[in-house]
Amino acid sequence: MRIAVVGSGTMGHGIAEVAAMAGMEVKLIDISWDILNRAKERMYDSLKRLHERGTIRETPDTVMSRIEISVSYDVAKDVDFAIEAVPEILELKRKVFQELDRVVPKESILATNTSSIPISDIGEITSRKEKVIGMHFFNPPPLMKLVEVIPSKYTSEDVTRYTVELAKKMGKTPVRLRVEVPGFVSNRIFLRLLQEACREVESGEATIEEVDSSARNKLKLPMGIFELADYVGLDVAVDLWKVIVERGASDVKCSSYKERVDRKELGVKTGKGFYTYPAPGKYSKVSLPPESKVPPERIISLAVNEGAWLIENNIVNAEEIDTVMRLGFNFPKGLLEMADELGLDKILNALREIHSRGYEAYSPNPLLVKMVSQGQTGKSSGRGFYTYGKT
Numbered sequence: 001m002r003i004a005v006v007g008s009g010t011m012g013h014g015i016a017e018v019a020a021m022a023g024m025e026v027k028l029i030d031i032s033w034d035i036l037n038r039a040k041e042r043m044y045d046s047l048k049r050l051h052e053r054g055t056i057r058e059t060p061d062t063v064m065s066r067i068e069i070s071v072s073y074d075v076a077k078d079v080d081f082a083i084e085a086v087p088e089i090l091e092l093k094r095k096v097f098q099e100l101d102r103v104v105p106k107e108s109i110l111a112t113n114t115s116s117i118p119i120s121d122i123g124e125i126t127s128r129k130e131k132v133i134g135m136h137f138f139n140p141p142p143l144m145k146l147v148e149v150i151p152s153k154y155t156s157e158d159v160t161r162y163t164v165e166l167a168k169k170m171g172k173t174p175v176r177l178r179v180e181v182p183g184f185v186s187n188r189i190f191l192r193l194l195q196e197a198c199r200e201v202e203s204g205e206a207t208i209e210e211v212d213s214s215a216r217n218k219l220k221l222p223m224g225i226f227e228l229a230d231y232v233g234l235d236v237a238v239d240l241w242k243v244i245v246e247r248g249a250s251d252v253k254c255s256s257y258k259e260r261v262d263r264k265e266l267g268v269k270t271g272k273g274f275y276t277y278p279a280p281g282k283y284s285k286v287s288l289p290p291e292s293k294v295p296p297e298r299i300i301s302l303a304v305n306e307g308a309w310l311i312e313n314n315i316v317n318a319e320e321i322d323t324v325m326r327l328g329f330n331f332p333k334g335l336l337e338m339a340d341e342l343g344l345d346k347i348l349n350a351l352r353e354i355h356s357r358g359y360e361a362y363s364p365n366p367l368l369v370k371m372v373s374q375g376q377t378g379k380s381s382g383r384g385f386y387t388y389g390k391t
C-alpha cells in the first residue's frame with residue numbers, strides 16, 4: 001500500500017513514521033529539503049527509541065527505507081491514500097487539497113489531520129468531496145493509540161469504512177464520529193480543560209503549578225493541563241480554541257495562552273511556554289508541587305459537561321468519549337469514568353457555582369442535570385454514565 005503524507009512537522013513526520021512501521025510505502029512531502037531532512041532525523045530518532053525498547057522488531061534503517069521525502073507532489077501520483085498535516089490555516093489546506101486532487105489518482109482517498117477545521121469546508125474545494133475525510137492523530141503519533149475518523153456531510157460510507165480499517169492496519173484504535181462537529185470529540189474536550197485551567201488561574205483561585213499538580217497527582221493524568229498545552233503547542237491550542245468557539249462553542253475569557261503566543265513562547269517547540277524546557281523541541285517532565293488545593297472535580301467539570309453535550313447530541317457515546325481520552329491523551333481511565341468516581345453531584349455543583357459567578361460556558365448540560373436529579377450520581381449510587389454492579 002502506498003500513502004502520501006503532506007507536511008512533515010510535529011504530526012506529519014509522526015504519521016509518516018507510523019505508516020512506515022505498518023509496512024506501508026510512504027511519500028513524505030514538504031516545502032523545503034531542510035524541513036524534510038529534520039523530519040527524517042526526528043523519525044530516525046523515534047524509531048531508534050522504539051527499536052531499543054522492543055516495540056518494533058525492524059531496524060530504524062529498514063523502516064526508513066520505506067519513506068521517500070520530496071518537495072514535489074509528483075511522488076503522490078500513484079498513492080492509494082493521502083493524509084494532509086500542514087498548519088491549521090484554511091487557505092493553506094485548500095491549496096494542498098487542490099494539489100492532491102490534481103495529482104493523486106481519482107479513486108484514492110484524501111484525508112486531513114486537521115484538529116478543528118470542518119472536513120466539509122476542506123472537501124468542498126476538491127472534485128471528490130465524497131472521498132475526503134478527517135483522520136485525526138494524536139501527538140506523538142507513534143505512541144498514541146487513537147485515531148478519530150470524521151466523515152464530513154459529503155463523505156461516503158465506503159470511504160469511512162475504508163479509513164476505519166486503515167487506522168486499524170496502522171495499529172491504531174479508531175473512534176468514528178456519527179456526525180461532524182467542530183473540534184471533534186478530542187479537541188472539544190481538550191478545549192474545555194484548557195478553558196477551566198485558564199479560569200482557575202486568571203480568577204486568582206490557583207496557580208499554574210497548582211492546577212497542573214492536581215491534574216497529575218490527583219487525577220493521575222500523564223501531564224498537567226498547561227504542560228499538555230505546552231506539549232501540543234500554544235499556537236495550536238489558540239488556533240483550535242478560536243476555530244471551535246467561532247463555530248458556536250461557548251467561550252471563557254482568557255489571555256494566558258494568547259499572550260504567550262504573541263511573545264513567540266509556543267511551548268516545547270520553542271523551549272518556553274508556561275514552563276521552560278531543556279531546548280527547543282525537547283520535552284522533559286516539568287516539576288510540580290506535590291500538594292494542591294484545586295479540587296479534581298472542578299478541573300474536569302467543564303470537560304464532563306461537554307461530554308454530556310456530545311452524548312445528548314448523539315455524536316458519540318460515553319464509552320467512545322472515554323476511549324478518546326484514554327487512547328488519545330493517555331488518561332489512566334476515561335473522563336466519564338473519572339466523573340462517575342468523583343461523583344456527578346460534585347461535578348454539577350462545581351459547574352453551578354462557577355456559572356453563578358457569571359461564566360456562561362458553565363451552564364450545566366440538561367443531561368447531567370437530569371442524571372443527578374434522578375439519583376444517578378455515579379459509582380457510589382450504582383449508576384452514572386455507566387452502570388455498576390453491587391460489589
Ligand code: 3HC
Pocket residue numbers: 046047049050053114115137138139140142143144186187190222223228232236283284285328329330
Ligand atoms: N517516539 C518514540 N518514543 C518516544 C517518543 C516518540 N515520539 N516520545 C517519547 N517517547 C518515549 C521516551 O523515549 C520514553 O521511553 P523510555 O520509557 O524507554 O525511556 C517514553 O516514551 C516516555 O517518555 P518521557 O520519559 O519523555 O515522558 P513521559 O513519561 O511523560 O511520556 C508521553 C511522554 C508519552 C508523551 C506522556 O507524557 C503522555 O502520554 N502525555 C500526554 C500526551 C497527549 O495527551 N497527547 C495528545 C495531545 S492532543 C493532540 O495531539 C490533538 C491535537 O489535535 C491538538
